Amino acid sequence: xxxxxxxxxxxxxxxxxxxxxxxxxxxxxxxxxxxxxxxxxxxxxxxxxxxxxxxxxxxxxxxxxxxxxxxxxxxxxxxxxxxxxxxxxxxxxxxxxxxxx
Amino acid sequence: xxxxxxxxxxxxxxxxxxxxxxxxxxxxxxxxxxxxxxxxxxxxxxxxxxxxxxxxxxxxxxxxxxxxxxxxxxxxxxxxxxxxxxxxxxxxxxxxxxxxxxxxxxxxxxxxxxxxxxxxxxxxxxxxxxxxxxxxxxxxxxxxxxxxxxxxxxxxxxxxxxxxxxxxxxxxxxxxxxxxxxxxxxxxxxxxxxxxxxxxxxxxxxxxxxxxxxxxxxxxxxxxxxxxxxxxxxxxxxxxxxxxxxxxxxxxxxxxxxxxxxxxxxxxxxxxxxxxxxxxxxxxxxxxxxxxxxxxxxxxxxxxxxxxxxxxxxxxxxxxxxxxxxxxxxxxxxxxxxxxxxxxxxxxxxxxxxxxxxxxxxxxxxxxxxxxxxxxxxxxxxxxxxxxxxxxxxxxxxxxxxxxxxxxxxxxxxxxxxxxxxxxxxxxxxxxxxxxxxxxxxxxxxxxxxxxxxxxxxxxxxxxxxxxxxxxxxxxxxxxxxxxxxxxxxxxxxxxxxxxxxxxxxxxxxxxxxxxxxxxxxxxxxxxxxxxxxxxxxxxxxxxxxxxxxxxxxxxxxxxxxxxxxxxxxxxxxxxxxxxxxxxxxxxxxxxxxxxxxxxxxxxxxxxxxxxxxxxxxxxxxx
Amino acid sequence: xxxxxxxxxxxxxxxxxxxxxxxxxxxxxxxxxxxxxxxxxxxxxxxxxxxxxxxxxxxxxxxxxxxxxxxxxxxxxxxxxxxxxxxxxxxxxxxxxxxxxxxxxxxxxxxxxxxxxxxxxxxxxxxxxxxxxxxxxxxxxxxxxxxxxxxxxxxxxxxxxxxxxxxxxxxxxxxxx
Numbered sequence: 001x002x003x004x005x006x007x008x009x010x011x012x013x014x015x016x017x018x019x020x021x022x023x024x025x026x027x028x029x030x031x032x033x034x035x036x037x038x039x040x041x042x043x044x045x046x047x048x049x050x051x052x053x054x055x056x057x058x059x060x061x062x063x064x065x066x067x068x069x070x071x072x073x074x075x076x077x078x079x080x081x082x083x084x085x086x087x088x089x090x091x092x093x094x095x096x097x098x099x100x101x
Numbered sequence: 102x103x104x105x106x107x108x109x110x111x112x113x114x115x116x117x118x119x120x121x122x123x124x125x126x127x128x129x130x131x132x133x134x135x136x137x138x139x140x141x142x143x144x145x146x147x148x149x150x151x152x153x154x155x156x157x158x159x160x161x162x163x164x165x166x167x168x169x170x171x172x173x174x175x176x177x178x179x180x181x182x183x184x185x186x187x188x189x190x191x192x193x194x195x196x197x198x199x200x201x202x203x204x205x206x207x208x209x210x211x212x213x214x215x216x217x218x219x220x221x222x223x224x225x226x227x228x229x230x231x232x233x234x235x236x237x238x239x240x241x242x243x244x245x246x247x248x249x250x251x252x253x254x255x256x257x258x259x260x261x262x263x264x265x266x267x268x269x270x271x272x273x274x275x276x277x278x279x280x281x282x283x284x285x286x287x288x289x290x291x292x293x294x295x296x297x298x299x300x301x302x303x304x305x306x307x308x309x310x311x312x313x314x315x316x317x318x319x320x321x322x323x324x325x326x327x328x329x330x331x332x333x334x335x336x337x338x339x340x341x342x343x344x345x346x347x348x349x350x351x352x353x354x355x356x357x358x359x360x361x362x363x364x365x366x367x368x369x370x371x372x373x374x375x376x377x378x379x380x381x382x383x384x385x386x387x388x389x390x391x392x393x394x395x396x397x398x399x400x401x402x403x404x405x406x407x408x409x410x411x412x413x414x415x416x417x418x419x420x421x422x423x424x425x426x427x428x429x430x431x432x433x434x435x436x437x438x439x440x441x442x443x444x445x446x447x448x449x450x451x452x453x454x455x456x457x458x459x460x461x462x463x464x465x466x467x468x469x470x471x472x473x474x475x476x477x478x479x480x481x482x483x484x485x486x487x488x489x490x491x492x493x494x495x496x497x498x499x500x501x502x503x504x505x506x507x508x509x510x511x512x513x514x515x516x517x518x519x520x521x522x523x524x525x526x527x528x529x530x531x532x533x534x535x536x537x538x539x540x541x542x543x544x545x546x547x548x549x550x551x552x553x554x555x556x557x558x559x560x561x562x563x564x565x566x567x568x569x570x571x572x573x574x575x576x577x578x579x580x581x582x583x584x585x586x587x588x589x590x591x592x593x594x595x596x597x598x599x600x601x602x603x604x605x606x607x608x609x610x611x612x613x614x615x616x617x618x619x620x621x622x623x624x625x626x627x628x629x630x631x632x633x634x635x636x637x638x639x640x641x642x643x644x645x646x647x648x649x650x651x652x653x654x655x656x657x658x659x660x661x662x663x664x665x666x667x668x669x670x671x672x673x674x675x676x677x678x679x680x681x682x683x684x685x686x687x688x689x690x691x692x693x694x695x696x697x698x699x700x701x702x703x704x705x706x707x708x709x710x711x712x713x714x715x716x717x718x719x720x721x722x723x724x
Numbered sequence: 725x726x727x728x729x730x731x732x733x734x735x736x737x738x739x740x741x742x743x744x745x746x747x748x749x750x751x752x753x754x755x756x757x758x759x760x761x762x763x764x765x766x767x768x769x770x771x772x773x774x775x776x777x778x779x780x781x782x783x784x785x786x787x788x789x790x791x792x793x794x795x796x797x798x799x800x801x802x803x804x805x806x807x808x809x810x811x812x813x814x815x816x817x818x819x820x821x822x823x824x825x826x827x828x829x830x831x832x833x834x835x836x837x838x839x840x841x842x843x844x845x846x847x848x849x850x851x852x853x854x855x856x857x858x859x860x861x862x863x864x865x866x867x868x869x870x871x872x873x874x875x876x877x878x879x880x881x882x883x884x885x886x887x888x889x890x891x892x893x894x895x896x897x898x899x900x901x
Binding site for chain 1: 726729733736737740741743744749752753756759760763766767769770771772774775778782783786787790791793794795797798816817819820821823824825827828831832835836840841842843844846848852853855856857861864868871872874875876878879880881882883
Binding site: 024 | 700701702703704707708711
């Protein structure tokens, strides 16, 4: 097997940027949360690739922490989505602009 | 006993503090005992300290603590007792205590009884600080404190806006003088690098040559402060309005505290005036001019307290005249005697006013001498003293000395003497006009009650001093007793005379005696038992002019107030403010700009974060 | 094996693009699961079987199921939000796309500028990962535990019913909603 490390990181970068683009484009807050998941996952990919390239377990450990964080973030985020839906009656994030300066 | 000097100052403050914090809970009697008692104790202590001091008159310095120490300026809270300050603290505490006793009855029914005593005690305490201060900064503390207390007391009946106006006027007008005084202190500190009075007085003649510009400037600025506080030309306008205060306050203000501060200041800094002869001459001229102007105004008043107010201005004018002549002891002697009889006059007038249902108009009184014998006789003694009736009154000895020195002193002149003698004539005339109108003639109203012992005792004590106080200093051809001069001249220099013949002095004494008696006689002819309408008389233009105190208020209104208001109108949008308004405007614009970025849109924020990431990456990798 | 890596990578990219492109949230979720599965394949190829398993179990399993629950709870209609024609109007997507592309270009530039480094094929066992986690990173594990606890409490608090959380300064315009 002769896969360059750069290809793995390339994949991570592409995934990350797709997630970012989605985050910026979409207005539906569920999609935005999904995009954040994509970006987190891309970061995890980068860690694992780097770990594999160096032959060390640290990358995988980091992935596990990212996983835990993603789980916590999703639980709170989804609760917030539910609240937002209750308050504004829609999932459109542009309606949640009460905190403008 | 000298070590108790600090207690003299502290007691009135302690009384004020106790009353200020606990006064509401005490019954009236306790408040009165604390208020009167603290000042009376001060007076007793002053007597004890004074008796010991008479034995050994070397100045006594008591340093309480160092006030602060900033860049070479390290004034102490220190009290310095010498013969001059002893005379002042004696008058302040002694007359002050009598006035306090009087007020205890006079103000008994007033709702602000406790407040009144707090202010009065504070007044006494600050005045004591003023005259005992060892350095100019402490003196200034007392000086401003006295101004504050006068403001509080003149506006004591604050529910009437007129009284508040009078209080503000007193405060603002004296403030003009205070500003000049502060500037003179700056000059003194810049030059001598100290504010200690004795150090300055010692160093000044060596540092400044006679009549040099800076010495002149300092002396004139000091004079400005003194003129403001002592209600002399041209800052005298506040004093007649200050009659809005209760009568005991007027008595305290005019006799013992406040207005005499200017006299004290000039006497205390006499060296600075001696090296600025023009300034000293100006002092004499101001005094002479003021005594005539104020006397003329007093002639036309119908309010008994206004007569006394103008009379005070006029008498302080005599003191300034004496100061300007270098006759320091004569000035202080007249200050002493004046304190006695002017306090008495105000207290008597206050008593009359209170028994006449707050009637101030003399034309509505009349015929009171039978009904209020004690007030009448004491008032008569004080009036005689003020008019300087020869030989039997204290005022004669003090005032005649000034009149004589106006001619005989080496700084004197015929002009000053003429002013003084004309002033004496006017003084006697308006004083007995007041006496005849108030106590003789047809009664217009009945007194409601007779004053009690707390009012009459101070009157009698003061009457005794108004009568007998003069015999401690007699002219050289009449016993040649010089107790006061000797005492004062341990601190202040002796007046130098250019005319020394006793015969000349006798002629002048006879002239001034004739003038005083003639004025009383004229008053008798004009005002004794004459039917006057009780209503305010119609005045022609000249009378109006004198009645209004030579229209100084109008003049200041036209020359200062109106242009100031006009300028303020023009400059409504203050030019200097524009800068700050502009600053605020820019800030607001920036705020609007930045708050536009806070539009509440999550996508926008995410976009900004991404853009920021791009920028950071660009900076890192493409430097 | 190598070809598998490329296939899985392309698949992951395509399905991720579909995630952000489709309108229906359930479809998007399914695409994301496809993406996660293909990434899991890549992990396996890279010699991280434990992570590959976790990716499937936790990500594609647990977390996505949470999403499904919420979508089931809330999803009224795909046209619920007014982003029906989001890709018809270029104005809405061209700016964000440019930003994302710039970022990607920058990262690729620095990534590919320095040649290729082949990866050794070396399987890192779960045992090694676990050992490292509970020795060197024990403190971080604790912190992750705190984070999860806080997440649970926060989610419970936020998810409570009958709670209208308006800021006290806000008007009660939405009171009737």
